[in-house]
Amino acid sequence: MEQSFLAYLRGRTRSLPSVAVGIGDDAAVIDPPASGLGAQQVACTDQIIDGVDFDSQSQPLASVGFKSIAINLSDIAAMGATPTAALVTLALPADNATEIAGEVYEGILEACGQFNVAIAGGDISTYDGPLAISVCLLGIVTDPWLRSCAQEGDAIFVTGALGGSRLGHHLRPTPRIEFARRLRQHADVHAAIDISDGFSLDLDRMLAASRVGAELDMDRIPLSEAAEAMSANSGRTPLEHAWSDGEDFELIFTTNESDAAKIEALSADDLSVKITRVGSVVGRTGLWKRITGSKLERVFPQGYVHGETDG
Amino acid sequence: MEQSFLAYLRGRTRSLPSVAVGIGDDAAVIDPPASGLGAQQVACTDQIIDGVDFDSQSQPLASVGFKSIAINLSDIAAMGATPTAALVTLALPADNATEIAGEVYEGILEACGQFNVAIAGGDISTYDGPLAISVCLLGIVTDPWLRSCAQEGDAIFVTGALGGSRLGHHLRPTPRIEFARRLRQHADVHAAIDISDGFSLDLDRMLAASRVGAELDMDRIPLSEAAEAMSANSGRTPLEHAWSDGEDFELIFTTNESDAAKIEALSADDLSVKITRVGSVVGRTGLWKRITGSKLERVFPQGYVHGETDG
Structure with a gap:
């Protein structure tokens, strides 16, 4: 992830729940919740792409960011699980990449704040293609609902x-x-x-x-x-x-x-x-x-x- | 994930380590290893995109798939951790999407087999853009190397x-x-x-x-x-x-x-x-x-x- 954006993110995620080791090392480290002895880990991922799953011309990017987290939280809820942390991967059009990333993250941070989810890490690339947001959401569960x-x-x-x-x-x-x-x-x-x-x-x-x-x-x-x-x-x-x-x-x-x-x-x-x-x-x-x-x-x-x- | 590709994947992942609940439910469920009492969970993600991180014209797609797993495993190794499961997200050019997904997965399955990693889930989309592979890798660690x-x-x-x-x-x-x-x-x-x-x-x-x-x-x-x-x-x-x-x-x-x-x-x-x-x-x-x-x-x-x- 780009170093300057990393620094911005570290600042902005301070109000969110934190993980043992978050953004900035090779991988995130997540403590199991204290009550989680014997609990299992859940993980899901869903990506949304401009022109396929949303339309950046008519939809605010902050809402699109919110949605990228919410659709994964919905999967976690369907397992009867408690979310812990998200890893966020952005593929950004080269034009206005930083501005787009900022707007998308507004919604991502809002959703993570609302549902008590840490941002544990992620990856950002710029490329010749449409905005694509891929979220991996982690959680914890005892007796998952299948x-x-x-x-x-x-x-x-x-x-x-x-x-x-x-x-x-x-x-x-x-x-x-x-x-x-x-x-x-x-x-x-x-x-x-x-x-x-x-x-x-x-x-x-x-x-x-x-x-x-x-x-x-x-x-x-x-x-x-x-x-x-x-x-x-x-x-x-x-x-x-x-x-x-x-x-x-x-x-x-x-x-x-x-x-x-x-x-x-x-x-x-x-x-x-x-x-x-x-x-x-x-x-x-x-x-x-x-x-x-x-x-x-x-x-x-x-x-x-x-x-x-x-x- | 597309239903027919899901069925193919379920078949192909049978020789890999399995997780408690894998591909096909809302989220994957991963048991902590028996020795993992008190262990922490690690997670990292890295994406690679055609034209930015590799060149599909000159590089075999199976190797690109292998690399998408290997670069994440390298991050897990740098934490001194043991990998458990991968979630794989593909954004595929609409032309030849199925063929491309198949070739990429050859390498992904090879890497997961070699390093004892389950494929716990993922997402696949087709779109008007270059091949992009995003992998989220999960693992377990006691006393991570920071x-x-x-x-x-x-x-x-x-x-x-x-x-x-x-x-x-x-x-x-x-x-x-x-x-x-x-x-x-x-x-x-x-x-x-x-x-x-x-x-x-x-x-x-x-x-x-x-x-x-x-x-x-x-x-x-x-x-x-x-x-x-x-x-x-x-x-x-x-x-x-x-x-x-x-x-x-x-x-x-x-x-x-x-x-x-x-x-x-x-x-x-x-x-x-x-x-x-x-x-x-x-x-x-x-x-x-x-x-x-x-x-x-x-x-x-x-x-x-x-x-x-x-x-």
Whole structure:
């Protein structure tokens, strides 16, 4: 990393949580939290690129920086884990590289401050290409929430309200870190995933990993105001937006019936965000909705598949 | 990460060490090694970009992939740490993306296999830009070797032979992981750094971080065959190459005199690579060489400074 930018970063990260050895040595050294004896380490990475995942012409770079951290925090939350430190890699267009790096870091520092994450290191290059931000986020967990552990008979919940994130929310999502921390105190979560590519698509992925399916209560899927607003011009219903829009960064998770009853009795304040029960896990694979009394009809996941157009 | 490439990767990584939860969930979960109670976690990241750090027209992509892991392993070795897992992020030119990813991964898998590193996750995007590979490498350490702990009176050592890596060695370096592991058994290392930007420049960085300087035995700086070969055409002496050429990926480290005597008595086989004592740490900052009896002359670090031309 460039020496002068390193010095700037060292100064700016002083208000963030610190690690044992941070920016400036060959590698960062991170102490396990005191309570972390026997805990496991979690790590994820996600990159966003100008022209592919965001548009620097219409979106503030600070928001893009915030998002680069938030999307990784969302993955950490989906594991039921606590974030510790981020490593940030920037590939900067040679023109205005320093100015761009500064603006991006404003948002990165804001997100790290808000979610108590240290910046442990990173790398910066300038090149002949678009702005690309790659973040590696580290954390700690005991009993991680996997995609593969949903069980027949589980209740399926989702946080928040879905759809229409492209109206603005997608740049400043609230990764469900605090929610995950509180949920752990009340329930034994079986499986979880965050919504990055679309509610139905990510739900389907989680259930496929668990080799089970879902019976969904379509009327209960929580519709966001943005989904209603987009529906006015998109030719799609709010439910269609909630069903398939990407980048909600809400969590889908399952628990057994007894824990489900417990957490349904809690308020949004108790858990930091509203949760909605949207269905139950069934043994038969695929997504199903009830038509009449005993008749089920298959419904198909839709969303953003990487390398394809919107589904 | 694209689903089909994910499936390919899952298959190809079966022969590598595995982590508790690997590719395919929201984040990877990594068990601390059984011996790791009280150990700290290390993490570093380095990206390489076509046209900046390598040239895909003249260099095999498998070697570039190997290098992307090796340069990060070199940082892990410089901390005296043991690598555990890598997260690999690729930004691929849209043309031939799958073919390029496949070739790059050949080298990544080779390096991970050779140095016992799991591939815990990653991200892949295609875009309108050059091939960029960003690796985040995780490891574990007890008593990390820092740049800042060199002490007056320490002996200064370097591994291997220096200079001329551009003749080919720089694409297939041997990160000094095994050396670091063995050295720990014989000596209490005070400070260490790996040579990425040039022997004198990285030595100077380490000493500056420790607020000390060095008296160097210039005649003892180990010259590589490649430095001799390059010297024939470059108009620079082999010593000048050894002094300032980047990407040697050897280690510089310091120990007290008593440990220095112990490790100088060991063979290259004992430590996995030859080591050479090149000087001593002095209280006065800067790099110095002895001219006659008691007269010292200052020598200046040279090497690759990011954002500037070769020094």
